[in-house]
Amino acid sequence: MASLTISEIRKWFGTNEVLKGVSLAVEAGEFLVLVGPSGCGKSTLLNLIAGLETITSGEIKIGDRVVNNVKPKDRDIAMVFQSYALYPSMNVRKNLAFGLETRGIHKDQIEKTVKRVAAMLQISELLDRKPSQLSGGQRQRVAMGRALARDPVIFLFDEPLSNLDAKLRVEMRTEIKELHQRIKTTIVYVTHDQIEAMTLADRIAVMKDGIIHQFDTPQQLYDNPSNIFVAGFIGSPSMNFIKCKLVKKAKELSVVLENRKGDSFLLPVGKADKSLEKWIDGDVILGIRPERIATGFHEQEGNPQIHEIECAVEVLEPTGPDTLVFVNINGGKVTCRVSPHAAKLPGESMKLMIDMSKALLFDPETQNRIGR
């Protein structure tokens, strides 16, 4: 278990700058998840940490040691790849043992380790099979086992679950979390699945276009995203972004919402303070999560933050526990999460309660969070 410190890392592939100054400090034993859309440089960053690519500028420290020029095998890391990358000609036992053999570890010791890891991951019966004779989930386990056998100071996972079917993915997710709680080794885990990120991480780094947009705990990311990208990326269904006018009325700031019929509603967003002055009588983007627009909330009586609006239902999407209702506000589609029996049919008008306590405002130009 070791800390990992990444400072101002840049990586160019030819004329293409893929990482544009990435800094991260991961504590020893922490579970870091790197999340971001395809092509944003997650794998590249992981390869740099592993030493499989050379960094153009910046510094990587594992523990107290700068590893910029240290070979992958000497960094004391282990990596699990998206494609599992099992050695095709070797059986499971040899796959698990390979990294130990190349390090000249004694045969008896290797055998013990392989047994222990195989038991831990429940692959003991598979030890004599070739990778081509394994199912996807079994391969995934072997790939994890190969990393575990080495007992490194940092684990690197590159989308290890993305090739599994949905059910297995959820199961393995839990197993990985349990595993981490047991071994407490530092983990850097790449995914583009935000649910995986939320459920696994101690802290999440949200990346886009080679830049880390926010690095925080899952709950902080969810409640206090620093810009529209992060806000939209974390959470499912995604946060609603409603373009609206910010107005000032008796020291109170409000946004103006309008349904398709033209009825307009004034929703207070807090006291007029300095930070929002610039946008008064201009456009802002209101960010509100679907579960904050419902047919009712606990303790809603007298809560000054909860307001009623009325909109026509356009589309229904039942998910089981809730039903997603799509309505039109200010000319855009807005998702609301209501209880199934309360949902009206498409075309009908519906009363909805909006809880503004968690509402956020964004600057339409910079897309950054404003106010508060």
Next chain:
Amino acid sequence: MRGREPVMVGERSTGAVIGRIIVYSILIVAALYFLIPFFVMAMTSLKTMNDIRTGNLISFPREFTLDAWGKAWSSACTGINCEGVKGYFLNSVQMVIPAVIISTLIGAVNGYVFSKWRFKGSETIFSFLLLGCFIPFQIILLPMSQTLGVLRIGQSIFGLIFVHIVYGLPFTSLFFRNFYVTIPDEIIKAAKIDGAGFFKIFWKIILPVSLPIFVVAIIWQTTQIWNDFLFGVAFSGSDSQPITVALNNLVNTSTGVKEYNVDMAAAIIAGLPTLIVYIVAGKYFLRGLTAGAVKG
């Protein structure tokens, strides 16, 4: 065996049957077209000269005899020597085996580097190497003969081996590279993290999955080098001529009567090794060319 069409069960339409008949007819005609010359050769080589003079070209021998084969092997005249093609056959064997092994092994390492250890400029080097596949060999006869002179291996089997290795490399490198690019790079990365280096990865991870492409490279090289005439005639000394050159000399040596049966026997002897290679390993050739390295 993925990708196979499902077997049709039940009645086939008349159209399909007619289609089948046409396809098979064409295939049979094509096969006959290729086989008849060989048939004539084989029959002629088993006839006596008397038989040849009086019979016609495609008739069966009236009496089967291996005399012509014996003569071709050990006493027919090639130029001024009258010791048959035996010695030249051995020359060819001595040339083909090391040339095939060495060019295949180097090709494997080349392919490994060009696919898995790319470096700045490696793609350019690879494209230059590929030019070697398209160079008409007549062009390089003179410079190569000078090179062999400088290396002091002109007019010898070593010289021929050298030339065949050099001009086999573009093909073997291409074969191996194209095969190895189908091995996921992540496997190599995993091995690097596991502590394996260049040769250990090659030895422990790449080679064990390389059998199909080795078969391809070996068949290709064996056929090419065994059948080569141009380099053989240009760079061999009188005691290092390969069988192809000897066959030419044998056929062109005129001492009175032209012995077609001996010529044919010698020609079949010259062609037999590649024929056997094809029959034994031909199906692996196609399989290896189309196979990827890692299944599943």
